[in-house]
Amino acid sequence: MYTKLTISELLDEFRQDERMKQNIIHWHTVEPRQAQTVPFPTTMDPRICETLSKRGISSLYTHQETSFRHVSEGKNIVAVTPTASGKSMCYHLPVLQKLSEDSQARALYLFPTKALAQDQKSELHELITEMGMSIKSETYDGDTPANIRTMVRQAGNIVITNPDMLHSAILPHHTKWVSFFEHLKFVVIDELHTYRGVFGSHVANVIRRLKRICAYYGSNPQFICTSATIANPKELAEALTEEKMELVNNNGAPTGKKHFIFYNPPVVNHQLNIRRSATLEARDITEKFLTNGIQTILFARSRVRVEILLKYLQELIKKKLGPKTIQGYRGGYLPSQRREIEKGLRRGDIMGVVSTNALELGVDIGQLQACVITGYPGSVASTWQQAGRAGRRQGESVVVMVGSSTPLDQYVIQHPEYFFDRSPESARINPDNLIILVDHIKCAAYELPFKEGEHFGQAEIVEILEFLTEEQVLHYAKGKWFWMNQSFPAHNISLRSASQENVVIIDITERGNERVIGEMDRFSSMTLLHEEAIYLHQGTQFQVEKLDYEEKKAYVREVAVDYYTDANLAVQLKVLEEDQTLTQPQTEVAYGEVTVNAMATIFKKIKFETHENIGSGPIHLPEEELHTNAAWISFAESVLDTLGKEEVERGLVGLAHVLQHVAPLFVMCDPADLHVIPQRKAIHSGQPTIFLYDRYPGGIGLSEQVYKEMPTILSQAERLISSCPCGDGCPSCVGAVEDDSKELALSLLRIAQGGSMYVS
């Protein structure tokens, strides 16, 4: 009879097993931490104290008490604490306290996604019911039925929503929310760290608009923010809200012992130095946890990986646990399905979940015992967030990160100190980005006319208002700028880069019972929902029969085949117009308009288990085009001769990698907002070139800034490479870990700065 092992027994087995031993590169143990608590504040309403006592809570963690104190003193706070540290109490307690004193008071809770808002709603409802106070709290989003919306507007004490909803549904209709804005005391911003880059810059402007409306109705709410660990939470909170913030980071929550294992799949072909697939290794490790009854989350890098892993695991586990005990979780599942999975995880009916980074955010799925990460997630902060899914207040937990064979993964896996010593990334925003600012000034003018002398956060707005007047969007009369345009500006401005256009996936297996089973953004649909693609959904295989790209519908039929499909996406960047150029002896720096074309070309059928290619076919879909702005630096063709073609290519790749990290610092955006592409032979000039382009249709001013800052960016890049202590390159500098790539990148940098190849 097979007996289940506890987690520590299993870990002991890991330590002893020969195969495991060889593959475990690093074993990091985080020692348990005792709780640090303080008694309930004397000012806290007895009903709140009583409710907490009934739950067996007799004191507060230090960070909760500090938050409560600061907020009752009227301060704005940003609390930085890890997952499962009772973070939400940092805002629930002061808000409920205020509501116990003033039943008219209102609070606005902002979450980056609807799923998070739903979670908090249920948590809050429980708390309020136990307290026996008549506090109305409700979510307000696209799913809220019309009759409830009216109630929320008129009487909701706590309104839970997301920034997009605030932007396009609440602020433009503020006259329906008069009493809400008149009595608004708190704005809670959870998951602050997600508001970075262009998205964060948009949200900062939405908050400027919110504050403007509040001022109009005579309120001045306090801000309570919470954030996962980032390098600069206070700075980010202050930039986002333009208010002075108190940082709360005295986490007092206990944690159990946590193991962090770096696992490298074994080499299967020594000559070619090929390692076993990380997917398969991660599957095997997860299976070990699951068969021992250890609740596990498995992270995969893409949606397809999620589904493939899910399918494997369901097959393996079916007999032992039943297929429903392991589920997938990713963008594209319908909200109701996601809620079910979250509940199942909390209740423990679901033993395992395979997820993309969709579960990185604070969706409440309870705390799991084990977490397996397939491949390095790409950033330190992201890795810690995924790892944070495993960990209990008592007892042990384990995180296994399985490296893939990419150079980046291999570097991280083989240099654990790189990961453990590094502080997480900073989050940056630039609310005064001209294009973003102009967009939101339009929205703000729609909401209320601008008066002469009025401020919009710290932004300079008079010239923009005059510009919009010239453009006949605003009308100036009697010292005020009035909105005079037919459009509804908020509808044309999306806070997020991802297009809102989704392809709906329709299962037509059963005639007369066609149903929508999921959705996918249009860009991904090119490679995942093309005709003949195998689409995996909750481990079930579907074949796409027809992709109606115009109507954004994909018709799929259930099939059972032993392969999945993988499509190639050809990406091409073309210069349309060179607006500005700066010519130097050996290089040219330029700025202009470009198009980036992506086209799905062919797909391959790949057999499960063996991963061999068993066939292929063409994809007939129109090109997706991104028309945007770019800055670029071109090298004279002569460098190809002096340095060598291969070498130049390696140098460009390395330099692009450095720029991807350095440039966002100078234009105050997130690395994901700005793309860097090296080309050995650019289409427009035939020269070796590195392009940096805005990842937003029409451009958003980032690359223009890059063009202007190019000398500084290049010298910073050079400093970064030379001061990096690594030998031949690492993810912090040139990325790839190949011979001399560091030196090659440096050579190119020196040329770019007008020097010779070797001397700076």
Place this chain on the structure above:
Amino acid sequence: MSLKNKLNRLKGHMSGLGAVERGEKEKVEISKTVTSTVTDKEGISLTLIDVEESSVESQLNFELFEEEETVKSAEFQTSRLVEQQLVKPVEQQTVISSAQQLAMSPEQQNVESRIEQQYPPQPATDPASATATDIHIPYIDKWNNLQASPYILDDEYIMVREVRYPITHQHGNYRFEQIYEVLEAWERAEHTHPLASTRDTLEKLLFFDTETTGLHGGTGNTIFLLGYCRFEGDSVVVRQHYLAAPHAEVPLYNSFLNDARDLTHLVTYNGKAFDWPQVKTRHTLVRDLVPQLPAFGHYDLLHGARRLWKNELPSCRMFIIEQEKLGVHRTNDVPGYMAPELYFDYLREKDPEIIQGVLHHNEMDVLSLITLYIHMSKLLLETNEEQTQSAEHSLGRTVTDENLTGLTSVFANVATDMYTNDHTGENSTSDISDSMASTRMNQSLLTSPQEQYEIARWYEAVGQVDAALLRYQSISNRKSIPSAVRGKAMIAIGHLYKKQKANDKALATWEAYLNEQDSLLIPEDVLIEVAKLYEHHVKDYEKALHYSVHAFDIWKKKAGMLRSKLKSEQQAHEKRIERLQKKVEKFN
């Protein structure tokens, strides 16, 4: 680079964006038509309870959130296209290309003067004109020519235009005074209806419509014209409060609300979802400086129009209703969607000629509300005898039962529509159709069977079961009516009887229906209903089985045609048949 230069660079971006915006709007508009049977839930004391209209359709794409309802009517936008294709394409296009010219076109002035010759509107009385000298009002003479005068409050002015019509004036198929007939008829009527009103309230009815700077509801959508007409003694007075500058909303709402103080009911077209919520929105911004909004009752005629003509007309846009149902034919009308741009032009130029066409458009809109109210009331009040009489009268000349036998229901419907539209097609000669049109004109009272059916449904929906039953019966009793409509009426009668627990009557009605319908066109649920009555009420299991099998057969055929086979439905059929077979065996 200076901010100025940057902004100039932005221009390209902006114009590009403009294109996107326009594109976006088209999209929104079109999608709106599909999903916009939404009403304002918090509208003021809604006297009209319109069950059908209150369903809110959930949209799959939940991330982009329409802040509900308030889009200037659904129909209004799509119909623009339809209209351009179907109705006077040439004229429409000229309008688009040269709106301003049109506003001052001699042609239109001719029209105006023609109207004046026929029914000279009485000059407006104007209390504010005395103070008008204190403040400079550009083009005051032109305003005066338009019968408009300023209303001034704290150095801000708006224009109030007033036009009077005698109640004998005919607008479309009716004279305004005919409203007395219908109000008296409502008072006499045995059944109540949400549209019912009384003579006492007549002068408290406000036939109301706005013009706004945008199509979407939202704070920034400014109402620049509050227009209405009302009965005052022996006149109908049109009064339009016009926002002459965007900062003059305080005088605008003061002027309007002081005027409307003693009114109790609004009559609008899509006012529940658009106009009135928008008034509330803009009023909120100046609420401390102007009177409160009164709690109006609200008759939104769009809801009724949709009930009656949704299937018959390409859209229920006012323009179409006027042409098809009210006999109102506008000439040189400035289409409503041009109003915002013309207003923006006005704000720059301040010349009333620019906005003149919009004022005229709005005037026609509010006057047509009276005509529509009269017409709809007449349809609803039409008695059985009148229907029978007129229907037999005209049917004899046009479509007979012979023409319809053997046709599928689709064709039957088309035939019905043809009949309704006076498009008699091949079945009759053109002079017959002409004479018929004139008959209808004179009688002004001729509901098509389809309309009668929709009216019956309307009564049923508002709980007036007797009124509904009477109308359904009047349809089913007349053999001359196309069988498709009669069939629908008979099915409905059966359901009403069943609800009243009059099972024998229900069974008789349905069996009569089954006997005369082409079996292919019978909806299987009627057969199931009949089977259920035989099984549970009459306890004749053989007959029940017979009908169940018949129902299953039809379902199978239909399912084959529609290529849809719902397992659960199939199981329900099979289960019923199985159960009945057992019962038959047991009791035989």
